[in-house]
Amino acid sequence: MRLITFTTVSLLLAASAAGNAAFQQRCSNLSSSFSAANTDIILADYVAKGTNITFPEPGNNCPKFTISLADMCRLRLNVTTSSTSSVIVEVFMPENWGSKGKRFLMTGNGGLGGCIQYNDMTYGTLLGFAVVGHDNGHAGDNGLPFLNKPQVVKDFAWRALYKAGKIGKKAINHFYPSSIRKSYYMGCSTGGRQGMKAAQEFPEEYDGIVAAAPSLDWNGVMAAPGHIFKAVGLPGSPTHLNLDQWNKVHQMVIRQCDGIDGVLDNVLEDPMKCEPRPEELLCGPGQTWASDQCLTSAQVAAVRKVYSPIYGNGGRLVHPRLNPLTREFFGYRASYGGVPSYIAEGWYRYAVFNDSNWSLHANFSLDAVDYDYQKDLFGIGTNKTDLTDAKNKGTRILMYHGLTDGLVTSENSYRYYEDVSRDMGLPSSQLDEFYRFFPISGLDHCYTGDGAWFVGGSVQYSPAGALDIDPSDSVLMTMVKWVEQGIAPETLMGRKLIGGTVQGARAHCKHPLKTTYKGVGDPNLPSSWDCGAA
Incomplete structure (x- = not known):
């Protein structure tokens, strides 16, 4: 048996402090050591766990602060995408990354896409991921920056996600002594659409994609x-x-x-x-x-x-x-x-009409819908149903959608899944190899609801009690197990989180199976349900 002495403890603490100091110095050095084409470094700062990080940016409706959940290095970049557009990119790199799997996580946006999901980023660092977020090419969750700026719309449609992923990976591989081992994506709503856009157009960038409540068929979602x-x-x-x-x-x-x-x-x-x-x-x-x-x-x-x-x-x-x-x-x-x-x-x-006076009340019509579909600006529709590239690249896709979603109807995700099945000529048993869809009963749009809505997904870690739930069966770590251990999910565990406490749980079945009550037992216990045929 090894004897732990005061001297041994002191040496361990000294080594830890020295390592932390080296990490901090390496972080500060990023201002001069890291460079990339069309990229300006705004800041490179060490952030200790528990720090209140503020974002005092005027003129937008984005969150103004978040609390760090890990000791990390924060890198903020401005990436020029054209002569009239640029993207703000944030990179959070936790100190324990090397011992936590050397994983990369890209986060998505919401609404009209100008807010970085900082809570998703800090949650990712809590699990040891090096995490990237971006503002999708404009500040604030509003469409005004699109006015007569087609390149900003292009960033929103797909380019910001692609560029932020590339530059984020480059920064992470530069900062750490070893390279990224596996890459993941997680987002909801607009972020869900971004994830499916990546699956459709550049699946090689991700080993696993978690897309929640995706606003697929964007033109229809806007209509x-x-x-x-x-x-x-x-x-x-x-x-x-x-x-x-x-x-x-x-x-x-x-x-x-x-x-x-x-x-x-x-x-x-x-x-x-x-x-x-x-x-x-x-x-x-x-x-x-x-x-x-x-x-x-x-x-x-x-x-x-x-x-x-x-x-x-x-x-x-x-x-x-x-x-x-x-x-x-x-x-x-x-x-x-x-x-x-x-x-x-x-x-x-x-974006569509470039007219500040246009309004839903005065101008919306089926002709306006047709015009939007006809333009489909920079492929914003995200309607491609041939996911052969994702299948061949080995990319895993996990899509889920709340069944009480009052903003993006879950029937849209059912429709897309079946379109993929038909267009690829693959029944569910074969789609399961790389693409699985989980309907989540009692979940509203992305988070909250009357049922077992908490699955540990995008934007779900703000409510009280969320961080107290064991993340081992969260949707993100479920994807990690699928990618890294080959354990494909048959169910997705949800919890009924109300007022900061868990009041029940349910294992949500993958489509086309149905989460079915056995007829006996406490309905708040997962054991009272199984996966029945449609």
Whole structure:
């Protein structure tokens, strides 16, 4: 047995301090030691664990601070992509990288893409990844920087992701004594679309891609809130529903469909089987909302439009229906609350039409949708369904989507998966080799929800209690096991995180299998469910 003496401990502490000092010095030296074409170094700073990192950048609506979860080196770069565009790139390099697998992680963006997901970055460093984030070519989650700047739109569509990945990897390989061993991507919403864009166009950059709630068929995703806004109308219009009325609709859906999966828990395991009948809420003669909590014929018709597919000129399917469970958090604010979606309006106004006066209220039409599809700026649609390159490169793709998503309907991901299956001529048993899709019941858009929504994915580590959950079966580490150990996931573990505590768990099955209640046992326990046939 080895005797640990005071002298031994002192030597170990001294060696650790010396190593930390060398790490700090190496980080500071990046300002002069690292260089790359078309790249300016803004800062190279050592950041200790627990440090509050602030971003006092005026004029944008991005988060202004994050707390470091690891001792790390922070490198901030400005990468010029054209004469009229550039990308801010952040590289977080933890001190323990060499002992944690020498992994690279690229993070995605959200909305109109101008905010770096710093919480995803710090979470990655907590797990030992060297992590890269970028502003997608402009500051702030708004479309104004697109106005008459096509190169900025190009960055948003794909180039910022590609360039940031390249320069980030170069910086990491320069900084550490050894090179990156495996590369991963994780993002949700716009970040999910970015991940699928990488899978479609440059899969060789990543060994594993985690794409959540991807805004695939971007042009259709932009059309949906415009269509819904026009269907519901402004407050005061005959078709408008206020928040209390939408909550009544939510309760109606629960009442009509919650029992389909055999458990009354405010969660639909298979919302595709739910066809809400809003006529149940129709006011009879002499009845009103104030006295009877009922809806007018015009309001019922609006609800039916929201829960119906969107068809364009010539009968083409533009976008599937909104998920039948509507919650206040995302959907009301951005789709059906009577306020124009800033994302859709910003896209059409500044990128598609280059007209500061364009508005969803005055100008949205199916002709506008056709025009957007026709232009498909820099391939923003992300509609390619032949993933042969990803398959041949050995890239693994894990896509998941919340089944109560009120912003990007989960039916869009089902549609894409089946399109890939048909176009590649591969049944699910063969797609499973490299591409798996997990529907997550009770998950809203990216995070929060009434079910076992927490899967350890992008933007899920802000709520209270999230960092206390063991990350070993998180979606990111599940992908690591698939890539590095060949353990392909059959289920994705979700937890019902409410008020900072875990109140249940569920193992969500991969499509096309269905998470099915066994008929006995506590529904909050994963053992009470299995994966049944569709």
